[in-house]
Amino acid sequence: MWLVRVDCLRSQVGQGLEAIEAQTPETGWFGGSTPNGADAAVIASMDFLATISGFPDRSIAPRVIAIAARSQAHAAFATTHPNA
Structure with a gap:
């Protein structure tokens, strides 16, 4: 039963990342030339996912990754990273 739930959660996270991927700029930030709240939310989410599970697979959302x-490389993020 638990493995079914894990698969469901991975699917939901993957679908969410695909939706965010479609909105993610190829260069720069969501905020343009400087990061904004959207960048902070996406980066924190990605750091969390990578920290707890090694997820996501790079092929799902390469621009988000x-x-x-x-x-x-940005001080505001680098100093708050879980591995900082």
Whole structure:
């Protein structure tokens, strides 16, 4: 039963990431030249997912993963990262 629930949750997270991926800029930030609240929300979510489960699969949302990776070069994000 639990594995069925885990599969369901992974599916829901994957679908959510696909929806966010469609809105994610290829370069820069959701806020344009500087990060905004949308960037903070997406980056925090990605950091959380990576910390608790190693999810997501890079193929699901490459732009979302790229923006999370870019955030590590920005002091506001790098200093608050779980591994900082």
